[in-house]
Amino acid sequence: MQFDGLKIGFAITGSHCTIQEVIKVMKHLVDQGADVTPIISYSVESMDTRFGKAEDWKQQLREITNRESIHTIPDAEPVGPKKMFDCLVIAPCTGNTLAKLANGITDTPVLMASKSHLRNQSPLVLAISTNDGLGLNARNLGTLLITKNIYLVPFGQDNPQVKANSLVAHMDKVPETILMACAGKQIQPVLLDYRK
DSSP, X not given: XXXXXXXXXXXXXXXXXXXXXXXXXXXXXXXXXXXXXXEXXXXXXXXXXXXXXXXXXXXXXXXXXXXXXXXXXXXXXXXXXXXOOSEEEEEEEOHHHHHHHHTTOOOSHHHHHHHHHHTTTOOEEEEEEETXXXXXXXXXXXXXXXXXXXXXXXXXXXXXXXXXXXXEEOGGGHHHHHHHHHTTOOOSOSBOOOOO
16 A cells, blocks of 8 residues: 555644645555544643544544554654654644644744654644635745745635635645655645636
8 A cells, every 4th residue: 555654644734624635645645554643732632623522533533543642742742862753744824723733832842842843854734624724824835835845735716806815725635745854855736726
């Protein structure tokens, strides 16, 4: 299988409307032989929303990966020193996480795992889901697009008539983006029309 033996950290942040979709991607990676460790942000750890309950999300992650999620900064810090992952994915990657990553802020488990992982010059894959990707976060997106060892899942405007600044990654392209990132290449094209 394509992902046999590949150690992947799979970090989920609080774009709650997208979590069910990325959990399917995570399951696909596991089914294809990947060794996946879930990492969750504080909002995913504790927040119940109309899209699902925190405990239900955590249970699904446990069932898919047979692991407890990394959910604290101290638990995320060893990611780099222990060289835990061949690739780390943030999907969905919210605008908040995007902005903090671009500006060196490390105040969540996902950001600590990312910082720790990048110290090894290992690939970090971002699957964005943000209402302000073409607004205030456009500059942060630009910064990350040119940052070494950071790769983006192709994305597009999901609802330009109603939310002109909103950008969402094509989550079905996460696996292909991982494989290319592990080879040191950015999947192309990065900008794609978004169709649900």
